[in-house]
Amino acid sequence: MHTIAAVALNTFRESVREKILAIALLFGVILMGSSVFLSPLAVGAKQKIVMDVALAAISIIGVLVAIFLGGTLVHKEVDRKAIYLVLTRPVPRHAYIVGKLAGVVAAVALVFAVMTAVMIAVIALGAGGLRPALFASVYLSFLETTVICSIVMLFSTFTTPILTAFFTLCLFVAGSLSGDLKVFASKFGGAGMQIATGLFYYLLPNLKVFNLRHEAVHDLPFKAADVLLATLYAAVYSAVMIYFACLIFKRREFR
């Protein structure tokens, strides 16, 4: 536990000192700020536009930060051989991977905290209408990003940052559509198609369970049980990803 915390703290420290984090945050803040100026164009839907843009900005920036940080931090450390200093100490390899994930998730949490604060300010100063569903939606976006972090960590144990980013983005898109694909296959596809989509549905991350934006923006009711189930799903899916990441990393040689 001690070593996991040490790796996590170092990863967090490295992440927050990366220029890309500040740039991503700046971009997110500008995006949210711009919604205040653009919202008057949508007559009668000012509040909706501001909330929609703010939640989308938080989700997208969170995912991009996770892919960039998670994909580069492990690779950089392996490539520049700084990892030798870690693995030649009494640090089990799984502790390194779990620590790295914890550090990246902590950096992502910081991004979410800052952007949520900006969102609250933008909504409070502009259209108003802060509601619990908004915060539940941000929380679920954070869980979604945590799942993405674990996928990034899995790919980064055996491939380059560019391929890690590519594979993760593919999974992100596929994971956002997997529910729709299953429904589509059950209505229009044959038995083979249904098996294939069923397989994808259970293998790919079902990111739709983390999407509460519609309810938040339109002030619709949501079930706390769904949030709880999504939390459980994120924990189990991330744990499986990290388990495989640890297996691969344990076998890896550092030439």
Added chain:
Amino acid sequence: MYVLKVDGVKKHFRSDMSLARREVLHGLSLHAQAGEVLGFLGPNGAGKTTTIKVILGLIRADSGSVTLFDHPVGDERSMARLGYLPETPYFYPHLSLGEFLGYCGALSGMGSAQLRERIDAVVEAVDLSAHRDKRLKAFSKGMLQRAGLAQAILHDPDLLILDEPFSGLDPMGRKLVRDVLIDLKKRGKTIFFSSHILPDMESLCDRVCIIREGVIVKCIGLDDLRKLGEGKVEVTARRWRPDMLGGIHGYVESKRETGEEVFLVVREQRFVRPVIEHLYDNGAEVLEVAGEHCSLEDLFMQEISRPGVRTKKEKKEETHVFTGF
């Protein structure tokens, strides 16, 4: 007690593109006893760094065994007693020296009070006290090397494995690192290090092992090395002609020429006088007569200039190109 024991380790790599199999270590064996300073010498590409990585568990041996403190490689009990300085160290540029050492100490399981005390001691030992709060990205190559040594000794390990510890250091830095190693030696620490700087190795080591083409070709104690040349005398002369060797051939063990000077190693002390007289009689001028000793450089050159330890046929047989596709 053997602190480090490597027995019959074999290792091959495959080229990423051609899938050609390249044998790097061929049943390599060596050991270091507690408190011993063992030098690891070899030309570039001989397998020094690969051997060190196998010892550290960064790469796995195909066969053979490696134990540290009687535990297999990777065992946390032995890793806690190990300090390592990599060749061309790259550390975390975003950290200050103090933060970096704090991180290394935490990974070694050190408590915060112990860590504070040890960081003070090691930064002073490597003369970086004034740079403790400076980010590592602002460090010169020599300073990084010293920072690397600081992290290696931070947790006061019993075994130090140092890959080229003098690399990138100026003469003052070299002296400083040498002094640190001498101090560790006095404190009974076991040190295993590779270097190309033979005088430093000669002054520090109890024993050296020479690796060539993935095989240890010689392991010798420095005391035994010094005895190798005892009794021999080197005569330096100028205006030398090759035909002069005829009359003294039986007295001279070896000869090397540089320009118009010649260096003759005389087999025994009693042959010195007839050799000198012969040289004078034939018009040569004797410049110096000195006691001869075998240096590490002599031994190293002798070992690496010998015909290959493995024949060309053996090497060819070891390179199998995968032709399965």
